[in-house]
Amino acid sequence: MKIPAIILAFCLTVPLWLGGCSEEETAHPPGEHRNTVVPIKKAPQGKAEFNSPRGEEELKDEGGLREELHAPNNPEIKRKPSDIDTEKKQAEPVEEATGYYIVKPGDGLSEIAARDEVYGDPLKWPILYFYNMDKIGELQLVDEFLDRDLPEGERLRIITPREARENLRRRAECTYTVNVISARSQKGLISSAIRLMREGYPVYITSATVRGREWMRLRVGFFETKIEASLERMKINDILSIHNSWIAKVEQYELEEFGGLIPHFDKAE
Numbered sequence: 001m002k003i004p005a006i007i008l009a010f011c012l013t014v015p016l017w018l019g020g021c022s023e024e025e026t027a028h029p030p031g032e033h034r035n036t037v038v039p040i041k042k043a044p045q046g047k048a049e050f051n052s053p054r055g056e057e058e059l060k061d062e063g064g065l066r067e068e069l070h071a072p073n074n075p076e077i078k079r080k081p082s083d084i085d086t087e088k089k090q091a092e093p094v095e096e097a098t099g100y101y102i103v104k105p106g107d108g109l110s111e112i113a114a115r116d117e118v119y120g121d122p123l124k125w126p127i128l129y130f131y132n133m134d135k136i137g138e139l140q141l142v143d144e145f146l147d148r149d150l151p152e153g154e155r156l157r158i159i160t161p162r163e164a165r166e167n168l169r170r171r172a173e174c175t176y177t178v179n180v181i182s183a184r185s186q187k188g189l190i191s192s193a194i195r196l197m198r199e200g201y202p203v204y205i206t207s208a209t210v211r212g213r214e215w216m217r218l219r220v221g222f223f224e225t226k227i228e229a230s231l232e233r234m235k236i237n238d239i240l241s242i243h244n245s246w247i248a249k250v251e252q253y254e255l256e257e258f259g260g261l262i263p264h265f266d267k268a269e
Helices: 005-024 053-061 067-073 081-091 109-114 122-130 161-170 190-198 226-240 252-258
Strands: 100-102 155-157 176-183 203-210 213-223 246-249
Touching: 109 122, 122 190, 122 203, 176 190, 176 226, 190 203, 190 213, 190 226, 203 252, 213 226, 226 246
Parallel strands: none
Antiparallel strands: 100 155, 176 213, 176 246, 203 213
């Protein structure tokens, strides 16, 4: 049986056409580029714009508004000197410097104690002496002891306002003191004050007017109970070979004036 020519031609054409389609998927003519679809990975929300080149350019085009938020990670962005200084101050521990006074030519104990930046009162020279006995403790007890020139340039320790507040807080309930000696002038108290300070007793000098007469009082304080004060009074009498000392309960103003300046009494024996 003869197959019609048209049917024969169709049967030969179909396989050739199918074979051509199969080869197009695996091979490309020279110089021809295919458009390949690549799936886009979705970046985590909030980070895509900073992880792509396009995102960085967009930030710069926005005038650096968002760029400023990420300045530490961008080496091209310079931080302001004021910002760096602020960070340094926040990182560095803040410490209060220990108080001191540098001796000037002609300075004596009373003159230094009277300075506003020190204690503002010449009668507070024992406080200055007590904290600096390692430097001026061997001064000779001459008549001009309080006005005698101290070594120029010597660095003398003084109590800062912060230390005074802390000392006063610690002895808020310590209202007893030993009145060691009362004299009409300060000169009669100096040798006893020096002797007691060298024995470790914190002393102070205050003034009082009794029956129209002014007295200078050398005192050791402060004690929480009258019994504590009495025990130390007996020891002080032995040291100075005296018998007329007495115990006093101080007024609040005296505690506030001197309680923060003298060290806490800590004599065990």
